[in-house]
Amino acid sequence: MALIAFSLLLLLSVKSGFSAGEKVLPDGPLDVLLGKDLTINLLRPTGKDDIITWNYKGSTSIGTVRPGAVTITDQYKGRASINVTDGSLTLKSIKSEDSGDYNVVIIGLTTTIPAEVKIRVLEPVSDVMIKSDLPEAIEYNSTVVLTCTSKGSILSFTWTNDSKSIPSDDKRFTVQSSVIKLTITGVQRYDLVGPIVCTAANPLQKESSAKFNLTTYYGPEAVTIKASSQGKYVPSNSDFNLTCSASSKPAATFTWFHNAEQIEASGPVLTLKVIEEKGFGHTMGNYRCVAKNDKTQRKVPSTNVEFSVMVSETISKSLNHRNSILIAGNSSANLTCQAVRGNVTDRVWLKDGKPLSPDSHVKFSSDSTSIYIDVLKKEDNGDYYTCEASNEVTGKSTKSLPLSVTVKVKLKKIDEGLSDGAIAGIVIGCLVAVGAAIALFFYCRGKIPVSSPY
Numbered sequence: 001m002a003l004i005a006f007s008l009l010l011l012l013s014v015k016s017g018f019s020a021g022e023k024v025l026p027d028g029p030l031d032v033l034l035g036k037d038l039t040i041n042l043l044r045p046t047g048k049d050d051i052i053t054w055n056y057k058g059s060t061s062i063g064t065v066r067p068g069a070v071t072i073t074d075q076y077k078g079r080a081s082i083n084v085t086d087g088s089l090t091l092k093s094i095k096s097e098d099s100g101d102y103n104v105v106i107i108g109l110t111t112t113i114p115a116e117v118k119i120r121v122l123e124p125v126s127d128v129m130i131k132s133d134l135p136e137a138i139e140y141n142s143t144v145v146l147t148c149t150s151k152g153s154i155l156s157f158t159w160t161n162d163s164k165s166i167p168s169d170d171k172r173f174t175v176q177s178s179v180i181k182l183t184i185t186g187v188q189r190y191d192l193v194g195p196i197v198c199t200a201a202n203p204l205q206k207e208s209s210a211k212f213n214l215t216t217y218y219g220p221e222a223v224t225i226k227a228s229s230q231g232k233y234v235p236s237n238s239d240f241n242l243t244c245s246a247s248s249k250p251a252a253t254f255t256w257f258h259n260a261e262q263i264e265a266s267g268p269v270l271t272l273k274v275i276e277e278k279g280f281g282h283t284m285g286n287y288r289c290v291a292k293n294d295k296t297q298r299k300v301p302s303t304n305v306e307f308s309v310m311v312s313e314t315i316s317k318s319l320n321h322r323n324s325i326l327i328a329g330n331s332s333a334n335l336t337c338q339a340v341r342g343n344v345t346d347r348v349w350l351k352d353g354k355p356l357s358p359d360s361h362v363k364f365s366s367d368s369t370s371i372y373i374d375v376l377k378k379e380d381n382g383d384y385y386t387c388e389a390s391n392e393v394t395g396k397s398t399k400s401l402p403l404s405v406t407v408k409v410k411l412k413k414i415d416e417g418l419s420d421g422a423i424a425g426i427v428i429g430c431l432v433a434v435g436a437a438i439a440l441f442f443y444c445r446g447k448i449p450v451s452s453p454y
Contacts, residue, residue, distance in 0.1 A: 024115035025104065031120045031154075031203045032094050039090045040102060040117060051107040052087040054080075057100050058116075062089065096121050125152035128200045130212040137187045138296050139218035144191075146182040148198035148209065158199045161191075189218045189249070219248030220291035225302035232284070233310045233345060233391055240272040244289035244302055252291035259285050272309065281309030310345075310391055326376050333373040333380075337387035350386040 023043045032038040046052060054062040063072040063082050070082050081090045087106070091098060099121040106113040128150040137144050148157050159166040159175075159182050166182065168175035174183040182198075184191050195211030223246040234240045245268060246252040256263040256270045258280045265274050270289070275281045286304035326333055337347055347368040349356040356371070358364045363372045373380065 022113070024106065024113055025117040028118035029120045030117060031122055033204055034096060034121055034123050035093055037090060037092045038094055038119065039088055040104075040119075041088045042086060042104070042106070044106075044113075046087045046106060047108055049109060050087070052082065053105045053107075054082060054089045055103040055105075058103050062102075094121050096123070120154065122202050122204055123151065123153040125150060125155065125200050125202055125205055125207040127151045128198060128207050128209040130196060130198050130209045132212075132214055134214070136295075137192065137214055137216040139189050139216055140186055141296075142187045142216075144184045144187050144214065146184070146196065146198075146212075148180055148182075148200065150200035150207070152200060152202055154202045155200050156202075158201070160197045160199070161194055163197075187216055189216045192216055215249075217249050217293065217295035219296065220246035220252040220293050220298060220300045222247045223252075223289070223291045223300045223302045225287075225289050225305055227305050227307070232307050234272060234281070234307050236272075236276065236281075236309050236311050238272060242270040242287060242289070242305060244268050244270075244291065246291035246300065248291065248293050250293065250295060252293055254289045254291055257288050257290065276309060281307075284308040328376050328378040328381070331376050333376060334370055335373070335385055335387075336370040337389060338369065344389045345391040346389070348388040348390075350388065352384050353386070356385070
């Protein structure tokens with residue numbers, strides 16, 4: 001019956017010349033939180049003789065204002081009131097079932113004006129939470145899906161990372177289901193440090209979740225190895241060590257290698273004491289560390305550090321040649337320089353105090369531990385050959401050796417009848433002729449045969 005009456009009022013309003021452009025109620029929907037009060041105001045003044053009727057969904061009467069009196073139906077008594085002055089409707093402690101269309105009809109002396117507005121009762125926003133499908137993430141490997149849950153109605157969601165909005169780029173960051181879900185593909189270490197916050201909102205209020213972050217494991221990377229001192233030779237029993245570092249979460253563990261062989265040691269520092277105890281360092285070799293992340297299962301090696309361990313004592317050398325008697329024109333000499341104690345990293349040969357270089361007459365071994373003099377000459381007699389042996393730890397040590405070259409001379413045949421004095425005179429003459437060389441004489445059958453001269 002009320003619906004028929006409202007329809008008749010609409011018809012009367014048309015006949016009475018009501019303009020459709022004249023606004024009576026605000027634009028809807030009008031939102032109100034569950035349990036709150038709502039007042040619907042009229043946008044046009046009413047006359048003192050106007051009759052104002054409010055209905056719910058066009059069929060349920062709420063109340064009527066007549067000149068000097070207000071009537072509220074039993075269903076709305078205690079919950080609704082109509083202002084007798086301006087005709088506004090107030091609903092108290094709104095319930096969910098109060099959502100819907102509200103109609104008003106203003107009946108004047110010459111006009112009848114109907115109007116309608118929609119009311120939405122919103123459940124308050126509460127219990128906003130972020131949940132992750134993974135308890136932890138591995139950088140570049142994991143795809144993380146965050147879900148924002150909340151109580152409330154007519155909700156929208158926004159995501160922020162450290163107060164900055166997280167946009168959906170449809171590549172790494174994807175927003176799904178009206179922003180309830182945030183998907184991060186190929187997660188990186190800073191993506192979830194946050195704090196990540198989800199904010200749920202309706203047209204009247206908003207509420208944010210607790211700050212959220214998710215541990216993302218990464219590394220190792222930037223693996224570096226550092227020696228406590230520079231140089232390719234390290235004094236034995238010194239406080240030398242190698243230190244390995246890496247960027248990694250969790251902290252990396254380290255293994256150590258000498259060339260391709262693993263050293264039984266762990267930790268970021270490898271001391272020289274351990275190196276020597278494990279039997280390494282006697283020869284030049286490469287040392288490196290390998291960092292491992294137990295979460296990511298990644299292993300990354302460092303660069304190599306090359307060095308050898310030196311015995312920290314002064315070099316003591318022996319310098320000798322293999323031939324006991326050196327004959328000019330027939331003999332060659334092999335001089336060897338060896339360390340009795342200490343390590344030698346460099347050898348320099350000198351002849352009579354001047355640097356000696358290899359040539360067609362003098363040849364050097366590949367490591368310069370020995371020199372070979374091919375076919376000695378009488379000019380080689382008396383030369384001093386010096387070996388300077390050194391290392392970076394104890395400096396250098398020198399040792400010299402004079403070279404004695406024997407010259408064979410040939411004398412003319414001497415009659416057996418020559419006196420001893422005559423023979424002595426000839427020998428003195430030979431010594432003068434060959435200078436400081438040594439003359440060897442051999443007697444055979446009463447004659448003095450001598451080999452061919454040089």
